Amino acid sequence: MNIALILAGGLGLRMNQESEPPKQFFVLGDKPVLIHTLERFERHPEIDAICVVCLQTWENYLEGLVNHFGIKKVRWIVTGGDCRQASVFNGLCTLEKDCSPEDIIIVHDGVRPFITSEIISQNIETAIRYGNAMTSMQCTDTLITSHDRKTAEYAMDRDSSYSVQTPQTYSLGYGLKHYRRAYEMGKTSMINCCELFIALGEKVYMVNGRKTNVKLTTRDDIAYLKFLNSIFHDGDEDHIE
Amino acid sequence: MNIALILAGGLGLRMNQESEPPKQFFVLGDKPVLIHTLERFERHPEIDAICVVCLQTWENYLEGLVNHFGIKKVRWIVTGGDCRQASVFNGLCTLEKDCSPEDIIIVHDGVRPFITSEIISQNIETAIRYGNAMTSMQCTDTLITSHDRKTAEYAMDRDSSYSVQTPQTYSLGYGLKHYRRAYEMGKTSMINCCELFIALGEKVYMVNGRKTNVKLTTRDDIAYLKFLNSIFHDGDEDHIE
Numbered sequence: 001m002n003i004a005l006i007l008a009g010g011l012g013l014r015m016n017q018e019s020e021p022p023k024q025f026f027v028l029g030d031k032p033v034l035i036h037t038l039e040r041f042e043r044h045p046e047i048d049a050i051c052v053v054c055l056q057t058w059e060n061y062l063e064g065l066v067n068h069f070g071i072k073k074v075r076w077i078v079t080g081g082d083c084r085q086a087s088v089f090n091g092l093c094t095l096e097k098d099c100s101p102e103d104i105i106i107v108h109d110g111v112r113p114f115i116t117s118e119i120i121s122q123n124i125e126t127a128i129r130y131g132n133a134m135t136s137m138q139c140t141d142t143l144i145t146s147h148d149r150k151t152a153e154y155a156m157d158r159d160s161s162y163s164v165q166t167p168q169t170y171s172l173g174y175g176l177k178h179y180r181r182a183y184e185m186g187k188t189s190m191i192n193c194c195e196l197f198i199a200l201g202e203k204v205y206m207v208n209g210r211k212t213n214v215k216l217t218t219r220d221d222i223a224y225l226k227f228l229n230s231i232f233h234d235g236d237e238d239h240i241e
Numbered sequence: 242m243n244i245a246l247i248l249a250g251g252l253g254l255r256m257n258q259e260s261e262p263p264k265q266f267f268v269l270g271d272k273p274v275l276i277h278t279l280e281r282f283e284r285h286p287e288i289d290a291i292c293v294v295c296l297q298t299w300e301n302y303l304e305g306l307v308n309h310f311g312i313k314k315v316r317w318i319v320t321g322g323d324c325r326q327a328s329v330f331n332g333l334c335t336l337e338k339d340c341s342p343e344d345i346i347i348v349h350d351g352v353r354p355f356i357t358s359e360i361i362s363q364n365i366e367t368a369i370r371y372g373n374a375m376t377s378m379q380c381t382d383t384l385i386t387s388h389d390r391k392t393a394e395y396a397m398d399r400d401s402s403y404s405v406q407t408p409q410t411y412s413l414g415y416g417l418k419h420y421r422r423a424y425e426m427g428k429t430s431m432i433n434c435c436e437l438f439i440a441l442g443e444k445v446y447m448v449n450g451r452k453t454n455v456k457l458t459t460r461d462d463i464a465y466l467k468f469l470n471s472i473f474h475d476g477d478e479d480h481i482e
Contacts, residue, residue, distance in 0.1 A: 134393065136385060140458045141404035142432050143384065144377060144439065144447075145397075151444045152375070152403065155436040156384075162393065163382040191383050195396040198385070203392045206385075211461045217381045220452040227468035 001103045002124055003095060003172075004041040004050045004073075008034050008062070008110035009080020009087040011055070022055060023216050024110040029229045031069060033216055034062070036113035036229070038071045044120050047106070051076035051095060053087045085190050089179045092172065101173025104128065107193055108167040111216040114228050120167065122207045127169040130205040134169075134194040136162040137209040165209040168193040178202065242344045243365055244336060244413075245282040245291045245314075249275050249303070249351035250321020250328040252296070263296060264457050265351040270470045272310060274457055275303070277354035277470070279312045285361050288347070292317035292336060294328045326431050330420045333413065342414025345369065348434055349408040352457040355469050356408070363448045364410040371446040374410040375435040377403040378450040406450040409434040419443065 008024040024034040034052075041047045050073045054062050059077055066074045078094045080087040088107060095105065104127055108115060119135055126133035139161040144152035175193070182188075182196050190196035194204050212228055214221060249265040265275040275293075282288045291314045295303050300318055307315045319335045321328040329348060336346065345368055349356060360376055367374035380402040385393035416434070423429075423437050431437035435445050453469055455462060 134385070136387075136393070139384070139404065140456070141406065142436055143380070144375070144403050144405055144435065144445070145401050146403055146447060147401050149447070151446055152377070152435075153439065153444055155405075155439045156386075156397070156402075158432060160386050160388055161397075162385050162387055163380065164385055164396075165382060191399060194385065194393075195383055198394065198396045203394055204385070205392055206387060206390070211459070211465075215381065218452070223453070223469070223472065224465060227465060230468075231464060 001048045001099060002046050003099065003103055003105050004047050005088070005091045005095070005105050005107045006034075006037060006041070006050060006052045006110050007084065007087055007107065009053045009055050010084075022058065025058070025061070026216065026222070028113065028225055032065060033113050033225070034110045035065055035069050035071070037108065037110050037115065038066070038074065039069070040113070040115050040117070041108070041120070042071050042073050044117050046121060046124055047073060049073050049075045051078060051091055052110070053078045053080045053091045055080055083189055084192060085179070085182070085188060085196065088193060089183075092175050092179060095172055096176060099172055101171060101176070103172045104169060105172050105175055106167045106169045109215055112166060112213055113225065114212045114214065114232060115167070116210060116213065119207065119209060119213060123167045123169040126205050126207050127171065131174055132170040132197060132202070132204055133167070133207050134204045135165040135167055135209040135213070136206045137165065137211065138162055162206065164192060164194050165213050165215070166192070242289045242340060243287050244340065244344055244346050245288050246329070246332045246336070246346050246348045247275070247278060247282070247291060247293045247351050248325065248328055248348065250294045250296050263299065266299070266302070267457065267463070269354065269466055273306060274354050274466070275351045276306055276310050276312070278349065278351050278356065279307070279315065280310070281354070281356050281358070282349070282361070283312050283314050285358050287362060287365055288314060290314050290316045292319060292332055293351070294319045294321045294332045296321055324430055325433060326420070326423070326429060326437065329434060330424075333416050333420060336413055337417060340413055342412060342417070344413045345410060346413050346416055347408045347410045350456055353407060353454055354466065355453045355455065355473060357451060357454065360448065360450060360454060361408065364408045367446050367448050368410040368412065372411065372415055373438060373443070373445055374408070374448050375445045376406040376408055376450040376454070377447045378406065378452065379403055403447065405433065405435050406454050406456070407433070
C-alpha cells in the first residue's frame with residue numbers, strides 16, 4: 001500500500017499576520033492550499049490512502065473541508081507535534097497500528113500544492129528500489145553561509161548543492177526505525193526526514209523536483225502560487241511550458 | 242557617481258533551444274528582458290550611468306534597442322568575456338578609464354528584470370558603509386550536497402544558508418583590486434563577485450533580496466516572469482502583495 005502523509009501542522013509564523021488562519025488554509029482560487037495538495041494525491045492512481053497531520057484546534061475544520069471537497073482517500077487525521085520531526089513521528093506511529101512495515105509512506109508538505117504526479121510516481125519507485133527517496137533540485141544560485149545574518153564568510157559549491165523539497169518517501173518500517181533511533185540519540189529538531197536520515201549516517205536517494213513544486217512560506221510566494229493556479233488545470237501541472 | 246554594470250554576455254545554454262536569441266533578449270510583454278532590467282536602473286534616482294557587458298555579436302542589436310526604448314543612462318557597451326568573471330573584469334577595466342576608484346559599481350544580472358528600487362538603494366548604502374554589498378536571501382528549503390547527482394550524504398543548516406542574487410556592489414577601486422588579485426592567484430572561474438571576494442578572505446555584507454528578483458535561468462522561469470510582468474506596473478515592483 002502507498003500512503004501519503006501530508007503535513008499540515010504548522011503555524012506559518014514566517015508568513016502570517018496575527019489572527020489569520022495558518023497558511024495551509026490560505027484560499028487559493030476556490031479552495032484552501034491544503035485541499036489543492038490533497039487533490040493531487042486523491043487522483044493519483046498509485047496512492048491508496050492519505051493521512052493528514054493537523055493542528056489540533058483545526059482538526060474539525062479540516063474534516064469538514066475534506067468532506068466538502070470529496071477527498072475520499074483521507075483515512076487518518078492525526079494531531080501534529082510541536083515541531084516537524086514530532087509531527088512526522090506522530091503520523092508514523094498512528095499508521096503503525098493499521099499498516100504493515102512494507103507499506104510506502106510519501107511524506108509531503110500540505111503547502112506544496114503543485115506537486116506533479118510524475119514526482120509522486122518517481123518517489124514511490126525510488127523508495128521501493130533503494131529504501132528512501134528525497135525530492136530535490138540543483139541550486140541555481142550561489143550559496144553563502146552566515147551566522148550573524150549580516151556578513152557571510154563561506155561560499156558553497158553551487159554545482160554540488162541541492163535544495164530539498166518534498167515528497168520524502170520510505171517504507172513505514174524504515175521510517176519508524178530511524179525516527180526512533182533519532183529520539184534515542186537525543187536528536188529532536190531535525191527539519192525533515194532527509195536531514196534526519198543523513199544525521200544517522202544514511203545515504204539518501206534523490207528524485208528530481210520542479211521549481212513549480214514550491215512551498216508557501218512567505219507572502220512573496222502567494223503571488224507565485226496564484227500565478228501557478230491560474231495556469232494549471234486538473235492534472236496538467238506535469239506539463240508546464 | 243553610482244554606476245550600474247549590467248551583465249548581458251551569457252549564451253543562456255541552460256535554457257535556449259538552438260537558433261534562439263540569448264535569453265537576455267527574450268521578449269517579455271512588449272520588450273526584451275534586458276530592457277526591463279535597464280529601465281529599473283534608468284529611472285532610479287541614485288543611478289548616474291549604466292555600463293552593459295554584452296555578447297560581441299549582439300552589440301549593435303543592443304545599441305538599437307537602447308535607442309529605441311530611450312535608455313539614456315547607457316554610456317558604455319563592453320564586450321563580454323568567456324565567463325562571468327571575465328565579463329565583470331572587462332566592465333571594470335573599461336570603467337577605470339573614465340571613472341574614479343571611489344565610484345560605486347552596482348553589478349546586476351541583465352536577466353533579473355524585477356529588481357526593486359529599494360534593493361538598489363540598500364546596495365549603494367551598504368557598499369558605501371562597509372565596502373561591499375551582496376544581495377541574498379535566506380534559504381527556505383534544507384540543502385544537501387551530492388557529488389554523483391544521485392545520492393546525498395551531507396545536509397547543511399538551513400538557517401545559516403543564503404542564496405546569492407544580484408546586485409553585488411562595491412567601489413571601482415575595491416573591485417579592480419580584488420579581481421586583479423584573483424587573476425594573479427590563478428582563480429579564473431569564480432561564479433560571481435561575492436564568491437570571488439570570499440575566496441580572497443573578504444567578509445561580504447548582505448542586503449535582503451526578494452523572491453521576485455528572480456533570474457531567468459530555465460524555461461520554467463519564463464511563465465513566472467510573464468506573470469510578474471502582468472502584475473507589476475512601472476515602479477510598483479517594490480510593493481507586491
